[in-house]
Amino acid sequence: MDAPLHIYGVELGLIGKLEAVCPHCESSLPKFPVRKTACRACGGINYVRTRPFDRKRVLVTASEAEEVEAMWSALKRLRDAIGMDPSFTAGKEAATALRQPKLSSTSLDWERLLDEALNKVRHHLGARQVGLLRNAVSVLAEISFACGKRDDALRLGTLVLALDNAQGFNPPRAGLVPGMLRRVASYIDDPDWADILMKARESSAVVAGLGGRSNPAAVTSALKATYAAARSQSVRTLAANCGEGR
Numbered sequence: 001m002d003a004p005l006h007i008y009g010v011e012l013g014l015i016g017k018l019e020a021v022c023p024h025c026e027s028s029l030p031k032f033p034v035r036k037t038a039c040r041a042c043g044g045i046n047y048v049r050t051r052p053f054d055r056k057r058v059l060v061t062a063s064e065a066e067e068v069e070a071m072w073s074a075l076k077r078l079r080d081a082i083g084m085d086p087s088f089t090a091g092k093e094a095a096t097a098l099r100q101p102k103l104s105s106t107s108l109d110w111e112r113l114l115d116e117a118l119n120k121v122r123h124h125l126g127a128r129q130v131g132l133l134r135n136a137v138s139v140l141a142e143i144s145f146a147c148g149k150r151d152d153a154l155r156l157g158t159l160v161l162a163l164d165n166a167q168g169f170n171p172p173r174a175g176l177v178p179g180m181l182r183r184v185a186s187y188i189d190d191p192d193w194a195d196i197l198m199k200a201r202e203s204s205a206v207v208a209g210l211g212g213r214s215n216p217a218a219v220t221s222a223l224k225a226t227y228a229a230a231r232s233q234s235v236r237t238l239a240a241n242c243g244e245g246r
């Protein structure tokens with residue numbers, strides 16, 4: 001059997017009961033419920049959900065229902081990240097594959113996806129297209145993370161933060177964005193690092209940046225904290241690794 005797909009640290013697996021069985025106490029139910037019901041044997045509340053792995057309706061407990069929710073949002077994030085650029089052929093194919101009724105890590109051509117994403121980064125870097133480069137790098141970060149290359153994802157995600165910050169010096173473009181900080185935080189295994197990143201997100205500097213009036217000094221100090229936390233390479237080194245000189 002295909003391995004379950006891991007995205008954003010969430011395993012899209014075979015959760016819940018396919019049969020009319022209580023997920024709390026395993027006793028048989030008269031029929032498969034169509035909506036939330038209480039089990040007559042144990043009183044546990046059973047929820048009906050569609051699990052992403054095979055798109056089948058299953059019976060779950062409340063906490064399993066939350067897991068299913070997390071699976072769907074992880075799947076949507078990946079689909080949005082790789083499907084957002086219409087010229088990204090491999091990304092478009094992958095986004096389509098992720099809509100198929102059966103998911104697995106082997107149903108996606110990760111190598112080709114990474115190759116194409118990296119080529120886009122190199123292209124925009126060479127053409128000095130900062131906005132497009134930023135989007136291409138963020139896509140590459142998402143794909144790297146999805147296929148288990150966590151360190152790559154972290155380096156690339158931090159590069160996106162640096163690019164966002166550079167744009168922030170040029171009002172009204174915003175600086176660091178909470179969405180990207182959250183993504184980078186999710187690439188980090190160590191909860192302490194994630195904590196520091198979340199604090200940077202919540203700092204007034206970032207909030208000010210979002211108002212379209214970024215404060216360069218404050219955003220820079222938030223970014224420095226982010227850098228220290230992520231122990232990233234410098235932007236220049238990353239840029240060199242991503243394209244030039246190869």
Ligand SMILES: [Zn+2]
Binds near residue numbers: 024025026043
């Ligand atoms: Zn029960």
